[in-house]
Amino acid sequence: xxxxxxxxxxxxxxxxxxxxxxxxxxxxxxxxxxxxxxxxxxxxxxxxxxxxxxxxxxxxxxxxxxxxxxxxxxxxxxxxxxxxxxxxxxxxxxxxxxxxxxxxxxxxxxxxxxxxxxxxxxxxxxxxxxxx
Amino acid sequence: xxxxxxxxxxxxxxxxxxxxxxxxxxxxxxxxxxxxxxxxxxxxxxxxxxxxxxxxxxxxxxxxxxxxxxxxxxxxxxxxxxxxxxxxxxxxxxxxxxxxxxxxxxxxxxxxxxxxxxxxxxxxx
Numbered sequence: 001x002x003x004x005x006x007x008x009x010x011x012x013x014x015x016x017x018x019x020x021x022x023x024x025x026x027x028x029x030x031x032x033x034x035x036x037x038x039x040x041x042x043x044x045x046x047x048x049x050x051x052x053x054x055x056x057x058x059x060x061x062x063x064x065x066x067x068x069x070x071x072x073x074x075x076x077x078x079x080x081x082x083x084x085x086x087x088x089x090x091x092x093x094x095x096x097x098x099x100x101x102x103x104x105x106x107x108x109x110x111x112x113x114x115x116x117x118x119x120x121x122x123x124x125x126x127x128x129x130x131x132x
Numbered sequence: 133x134x135x136x137x138x139x140x141x142x143x144x145x146x147x148x149x150x151x152x153x154x155x156x157x158x159x160x161x162x163x164x165x166x167x168x169x170x171x172x173x174x175x176x177x178x179x180x181x182x183x184x185x186x187x188x189x190x191x192x193x194x195x196x197x198x199x200x201x202x203x204x205x206x207x208x209x210x211x212x213x214x215x216x217x218x219x220x221x222x223x224x225x226x227x228x229x230x231x232x233x234x235x236x237x238x239x240x241x242x243x244x245x246x247x248x249x250x251x252x253x254x255x256x257x
Contacts, residue, residue, distance in 0.1 A: 034251025053228040054236045055185065057192050057209075057243035062250050071182065072248060091248065094178040102248075 003082050007118040016113055016120035018101050021080040022090065023049040027099060031111070031120065035102030037062075037072075038089035039079065042099065046092035051075035060091060070095055079105070084124065134162075184233045187212045192235060192243060202239045210234035 007014035008028065016031040022039065025048075029039060037060070046052065052073065060072040070093055077090035088105050110123040154164035191212045192199065199207060199214070206224040208215040210231035218224040221236075228234040 032251050034249065036249040040250075050229060052181075053210075053231055053234045054225065055188075055234065057189065057235050057237050059189060059243065059245045060248055061245065062248045064250055069247075071185075073185065094181075096250075 002121050002123040004122075005120045007120065009118075014118055018081070018120070018122065020101075022088075023051065023077050024080075025049060029099050029101035031106065031113075032100040032102055033106065035100050036104060037091050037102045038104040039077065040072075040091045040096065040098055040100045040102065042097045043073075043092045043094040045099075046073060046075075046090070049077070051077060051090060051092070056089070060089075062091075062093065062096070081122070181233065188233065188235050189243070196242060199239055200242075204239065206236065206238050208234055208236050 005017060005019055008017040008030075011017075011030075018029045018031060020027060020029060022029075022041065025045075027041065027045070052075070054075040056074050056076060058074065060074045061069050062072050063069050072091040072093050074089055074091045077088050079086045079088045086105070086108070108125075110125055112119075112121040112123075114121060150164055150168075151161050154161050157164075188209050188211075191214075192209055195214070202217050206218045206221055208218070208224050208228045208231075210228070210233060215231070215234070216224065216227045218227070224236050228236040
């Protein structure tokens with residue numbers, strides 16, 4: 001079972017984006033394999049999803065390419081991909097305004113970046129990590 | 133929605149320069165105050181939130197020997213206190229939702245510090 005999305009053409013060049021629901025709200029997440037976390041969303045979205053009430057006790061820090069370190073707020077969110085629910089570490093910071101999905105979530109799937117067809121294909125190899 | 137307010141104790145020098153600067157930009161003093169206050173809130177609010185998160189974490193670190201007694205259960209920590217111990221996430225979520233900031237987690241292993249890599253193109257405001 002696989003799911004396909006056309007690359008998002010609002011990026012130049014067009015980029016692979018996963019269209020999902022996070023905590024019940026639709027969200028388009030840019031696939032970013034340089035990001036080692038689960039999902040990163042803008043702080044206003046993190047607050048709107050009330051995720052500040054469900055923070056994890058682990059302290060997460062983001063290290064920027066220039067070695068700066070900033071605290072990330074992290075909560076366990078539920079990401080729905082084609083009706084399958086997956087728990088995911090959801091990070092945010094008032095200082096970062098990005099919607100991305102990183103390696104900690106992507107490692108659960110087989111991903112194909114079909115450049116000539118401008119298509120992202122996500123396959124589900126197992127049912128691990130599904131939310132109860 | 134707009135509201136007329138009286139602010140006591142404004143420095144006369146600051147008031148005069150703000151009024152002059154607003155006039156030069158063709159905006160009212162009220163508009164200038166709105167801009168200044170929203171910038172101030174944006175700057176200060178994350179620090180307040182960070183302090184609240186840090187205080188909860190400090191409580192979790194210092195009370196870990198007590199919290200670990202609830203291993204396998206879900207706890208809610210908010211306002212530097214243990215707000216409850218629960219069997220199921222649903223009950224814990226109901227209690228946690230009463231607080232703007234709360235740590236809601238399954239008691240298992242000691243909390244850790246973790247470092248996340250961000251890609252090279254990530255911009256920080």
